[in-house]
Amino acid sequence: MYAPDTITEVTLSTAALPLATPISDAKVFTGRQKPMTEVIFLFAEIKSAQGYEGLGFSYSKRAGGPAQYAHAKEVAEVLIGKDPNDIAKNYVSLLWAGASVGRSGVATQALAALDIALYDMKAKRAQLPLAKFLGAHRDSVRTYNTSGGFLNASLEEVKAAASRSIADGIGGIKIKVGLPDTAEDIRRVTAVREHIGDVPLMVDANQQWDRATALRMGRAFDDLNLMWIEEPLDAYDADGHARLTTALDTPIATGEMLSSVAEHKNLITKRACDIIQPDAPRVGGITNFMQLLTLAHEAELDLAPHFAMEIHVHLAACYPREPWVEHFDWLDPLFNERLETEDGRMLVPERPGLGFSLSEQARAWTTDSVTIRR
Template identity: 55%
Template sequence: MPDDRIDRVRLSLAFLPLAAPAGGKAPAGHRPPLTEVAFLFAELGTVDGGSGLGFSHAMHAGGPALYAHAKELAPRLLGEDPNDIGRVWEKLVSSAASAGRAGLATQAVAAVDVALWDLKARRANLPLAKLLGAYRRAVPCFHTPSGLPTTPLPEVVDSAQRALARGVGGIKVTVGQPDVAADLERLRVVRDRLGDGVPLMVDANQQWDRATALRVGRVLERLNLVWLEEPLDVHDVDGHAALAGALDTPVGAGELLTSVDEHGRLMAAGGCDHVQPDAPRVGGITPFLRIMALADQHGLGLVTHFAPELHVHLAAAYPRTAWVEHVDWLEPLFEERLEIRAGRLVVPDRPGLGLTLSAQAATWTTDRLEFTETA
């Protein structure tokens, strides 16, 4: 396409309030419950009138830092060919090399990277999943009734039953109380109330040491879990590998990792049966596709974290077992809604991500800035 270039970049920072506090992934006591999520939005335009929308997110802290870093990088996008997504990703990351190739530096780039892929799929008049090469039209999804292990059990069961009635395909229960016996009783009741036919997952939120994880993991074998998630500190690769080798229950990990390299080390060590990347957290769709290729090579399942509006497309393009986390937090940010059917999230048939920012999103926006080519 002759003279195809980006001629405008709009950035915005929004804080999405949560209807109820949610838990965090840090060890107990390190962070208060989550009450809002910061979003960095990137909207790109091209000389031929094309457009793409992307986003990244930060929980507990980091939203203003994402926005500040994106503002530094945005002018370097002007004049770039939007088709050269890999080269643009490398340019932005390399131009801020002193800030590193993981964490906030690449998470700011993620919003732009997602927007570039959205633009590419919109131009092709294809959903992003089909542009990437979809293996399925709908992806199994699971719901977490509460991110807090201390949420009263009746609330957890009620939320789980409502999610199943809505069509969700599995339930993930958060544990990690100081009293392990209380966690085990909690899980026993949930399994009893939901029945043996409901796919059940358990998220330990990195709360256990190696000995506890092995001891509790052996007890949990009788619950026939789909996976046991983050039983140890996410960076304890050797511990995860030892545990995955000792248990029949599959182990899931990775949602807090922030790069291809970190996920690669986890997979190479045999530290998980299901890898759980978060596209904005690892730097966007471009690095996420590299993680998917590694996961396929290692024969692993894929479980995406957060932002199902984005991840349903990526999971649909994974050749092996894939699950998407059903999180309805982002719904107020967009005009469109995902469809749940028979335990699966349906891949939207709209071009690109199929998303449009809502009017409500503007009310939560605290800052915005636009960059355009000068004549």
């Protein structure tokens, strides 16, 4: 017989992960953003009366980290005394606790860390990896590397990083485009295609093209056998993405910047992509992400979640269609465990829950922390 458990403690902390090299994508070259020098994380650690623990995280690049932390601190107390197994019910309670700031953006990103921690705890209770707990279709997923393909790197550096990734068992390479000089974009992509041969290749414009440029560049890339063109247009231009999806042979991927189920549903309804790229920490956690998987599968879309491979390897493994997961090594210092790649695929961890624990380095990078107890 099931004995109800209760949440007794929630610890929230924020940490700044420094990047070894300032990172630039197209948004830097168009003057809209500065190079990225760090990633801010929100960690949630939840404990229950029966001795179970869960770890979840959200993140922010360039701005928003302090806001996520502040919102989480305001609403997390509603979890105290609740049954941690009632994840959907608890999520609704968190939403209503912060309803005045809406159900997207910072509000849902703050809740994501708590939601993911509850799933981590529940899978650990069942002594199952999260993917197995949710219902996996596979024990590994295709993976591609992004961290070696930024625009601050020279073409020779990008090619060398691609070679290292392939040697490490990663199955695809994504590089950034969207430079003001479109001829340079074409030169770099063509050179990388020649360098890696038939290895899957993707490009990412980070929303920096207008509709005419996106169509012209898409047609230029159609002969390079790309897996997809990512975020060719503004993230909220669903109509423009839909036109590109129809006009180009190369698949269109987008969705990473959206922070609600409703925003993704608009993409799906308008057939604005071939490959949808939700981000669990951005859309509010696993509760919302799993809703998106159902909608995407019904629309026969492919899946390639954005960033946070430590979470997405589990969620992608639950998608009926063969997905891709983005490989970033940036987060490695935060955790004691590592994901493994082999023959172009990322292996789903066999450890219970997410299968990750915070490292001493993550603790050292923590800038503030608060514990809420009964």
